[in-house]
Amino acid sequence: MIVLAADLLAPDAGLIFWIAITFGLLLFVLSKFAWKPITSALSERETTIHKSLAQAEKALAEAKQLQADNTKARRDAEAQAQAIIRESREEAERVRTEEVDKTRSQIKQLQDQAQAEIAREKDSALNSLRQEVADLAIRAAEKILRENLDADRQKKIVDNFLGDLTKN
Amino acid sequence: MMIKRAFIFLVLAQVASMVSPRVVLASDEEGGFDALHHSANAYYLDFAPFGKMELPRIFVVQREDGSYGLELFRSTTSAIRTGHFTVELVKDTHEEAAEDLLGESIGQGESAPVHQEQVVHAEAEGDGHAADSGKLTLAELEGHLLAPNGGHIVLDLSISRHLFFAWIAMGIVLFLMTRLAGMYKRGIGRSTAPRGLFQNLFETIILFVRDEIARPNLGDKANKYLPYLLTAFFFILTSNLLGLVPFGATATSNLMVTVVLATFTFILTQLGGTKDYWMHIFWPPGIPTFVKPILMPVELLGIFTKPIALAIRLFANMTAGHLVILSLIGLIFSFASLFGSGAGFGVAPVSVAFALFVYMLELLVSLIQAYVFTMLSALFISMAIQEHHHDHDEAHHGDEHVSAHTEAISA
Structure with missing residues (x-):
């Protein structure tokens, strides 16, 4: 009753008329001149931001890929260098060992040769000694036979001969 | 800048012209205030305690000969002053309602509404005079306007406060x-x-x-x-x-x-x-x-x-x-x-x-x-x-x- 008395709920056709028209007009004008530019600007900005973000992400991924590639290449190069160094070291070692072996075998060969030479020299010396001894013996025998001597003399001759032998 | 100043001056002048000692007095005479009254719609802006500013009234009326017409007024006061419209004084129904609610327990407080009632009646009696001279009372401002000589208001397109x-x-x-x-x-x-x-x-x-x-x-x-x-x-x-x-x-x-x-x-x-x-x-x-x-x-x-x-x-x-x-x-x-x-x-x-x-x-x-x-x-x-x-x-x-x-x- 109070509410009705104070005209709070009284129908007011004039007010409805004015509000309907002016609110409709407001809706039209705002849609055309405010909401359209604002919302289009906002969505445009959002698209730009999204695009930029996607681009940045892509660039980052690319950079990461590039870095990974670089790292991989460097690692490969390092590994390669290591391999080369190792290989050359091995090669050097091998060459050295080979050289040493060769020298050793040469020395051995020389030694063998020398020993063979010595042996041969010795053999030939012994041979010549034997011939000499034989000759001497024969000559001594000749002398003995030729001189026909007594036992003392014979003994003396033999001793001389033996003395000569030891001297030789 | 000049235009803005001129506009403010005009508005102030308008407000000043609308402010009336009578209205201020009337609102004082109310004795306390009515919450619903403040929330309700009206055809004036309330700058209490400085006064009120009436708003334009626009009516679509059907005259006695059946023809339709549009009537525009700068304010409620001018609408009544032209004599085309009379105010129908609804004796404050919400005032009565308030009395009903409060009952007899008010005691001394009753004197104020009674006093105001008398004021309203006095205004109602001297209706013609009020329209001719000076400003309207609150009751008149809030009253429903009637088209004269058998015509009636088809649509009240007045600019209300709301x-x-x-x-x-x-x-x-x-x-x-x-x-x-x-x-x-x-x-x-x-x-x-x-x-x-x-x-x-x-x-x-x-x-x-x-x-x-x-x-x-x-x-x-x-x-x-x-x-x-x-x-x-x-x-x-x-x-x-x-x-x-x-x-x-x-x-x-x-x-x-x-x-x-x-x-x-x-x-x-x-x-x-x-x-x-x-x-x-x-x-x-x-x-x-x-x-x-x-x-x-x-x-x-x-x-x-x-x-x-x-x-x-x-x-x-x-x-x-x-x-x-x-x-x-x-x-x-x-x-x-x-x-x-x-x-x-x-x-x-x-x-x-x-x-x-x-x-x-x-x-x-x-x-x-x-x-x-x-x-x-x-x-x-x-x-x-x-x-x-x-x-x-x-x-x-x-x-x-x-x-x-x-x-x-x-x-």
């Missing part, structure tokens, strides 16, 4: 939003970040309406309804807040205003209605045939209850806050008249503190109700534009969810 403040709200929204649009047009906020408090603040609100209200409800059709939702949101918010400004009035505390707003939602809902929507109303699927004729009127009624609830919710919320504030202030005068002025002074700090609290609450409610109206508008539209691809069980479930949501908000 209409005036609705227009101010519209003007503010229009001004702010076209300015904001101008900034975006110039490229600020389009290709760069938004600049300044103004743009950031309103962009946040616009994005809130778009991302939290329009898109979750309307999905890919959000852009189509976004202009309406934004307009409704900002108009309601501005109107609500204007009621909290000194000398302001809340246009949204007028049922006619909220009914028009709800009608816009209603029309948009029905225009957007898909085949499924109408099918659900006139031939609900998934239920026995003999139940369908029973359900049809219920569904049909549902079309109308939604916007009506929308209108009443906004109206009631905005009216209630003001009534509570004014009642709290009125408590001071009630205590003063019941237990003496000492009690009035004693109650004043408590009343003012509570009124301040309710004022803060009203700020919150202004925002919440703008949000709720927009939210529910979006929800109702979305329910109409939805195309059900799923079976009915799911649809029913969805409806239940929606109504639960609605109740939660309205509570």
Whole structure:
């Protein structure tokens, strides 16, 4: 009753008329001149931001890929260098060992040769000694036979001969 | 600058011309005040205690010979002064109601209304004189005007206080939003970040309406309804807040205003209605045939209850806050008249503190109700534009969810 008395709920056709028209007009004008530019600007900005973000992400991924590639290449190069160094070291070692072996075998060969030479020299010396001894013996025998001597003399001759032998 | 100054001067001159010692006196004579009176619509702006400013009156009248005509007046006073219109003094019915409520317990307080009654009668007797000379009393200002000589007013298109403040709200929204649009047009906020408090603040609100209200409800059709939702949101918010400004009035505390707003939602809902929507109303699927004729009127009624609830919710919320504030202030005068002025002074700090609290609450409610109206508008539209691809069980479930949501908000 109070509410009705104070005209709070009284129908007011004039007010409805004015509000309907002016609110409709407001809706039209705002849609055309405010909401359209604002919302289009906002969505445009959002698209730009999204695009930029996607681009940045892509660039980052690319950079990461590039870095990974670089790292991989460097690692490969390092590994390669290591391999080369190792290989050359091995090669050097091998060459050295080979050289040493060769020298050793040469020395051995020389030694063998020398020993063979010595042996041969010795053999030939012994041979010549034997011939000499034989000759001497024969000559001594000749002398003995030729001189026909007594036992003392014979003994003396033999001793001389033996003395000569030891001297030789 | 000059134009602005001239405008202010004109407004001040107008206000000065409208201010009348009689009116000020009359409002003093009231003795205390009436909360409902302040919330109700009227054809003047109340700048109490400085006076009142009458608003233009526009009438569509049917004259005695049956012809229609449009009559324009600068104010109620001039309408009466021309002699074309007479004021029908409705002797304060709300005054009587107040007396009924308070009963006999008033005691001394009765003297004031009695005194005022006499004043009103005196004015009623000297009606012609009042029209000729000087200003009108409050009772005359509030009275219904009658067209003379057997003619009658077909449509009262007068600019009322609530209409005036609705227009101010519209003007503010229009001004702010076209300015904001101008900034975006110039490229600020389009290709760069938004600049300044103004743009950031309103962009946040616009994005809130778009991302939290329009898109979750309307999905890919959000852009189509976004202009309406934004307009409704900002108009309601501005109107609500204007009621909290000194000398302001809340246009949204007028049922006619909220009914028009709800009608816009209603029309948009029905225009957007898909085949499924109408099918659900006139031939609900998934239920026995003999139940369908029973359900049809219920569904049909549902079309109308939604916007009506929308209108009443906004109206009631905005009216209630003001009534509570004014009642709290009125408590001071009630205590003063019941237990003496000492009690009035004693109650004043408590009343003012509570009124301040309710004022803060009203700020919150202004925002919440703008949000709720927009939210529910979006929800109702979305329910109409939805195309059900799923079976009915799911649809029913969805409806239940929606109504639960609605109740939660309205509570």
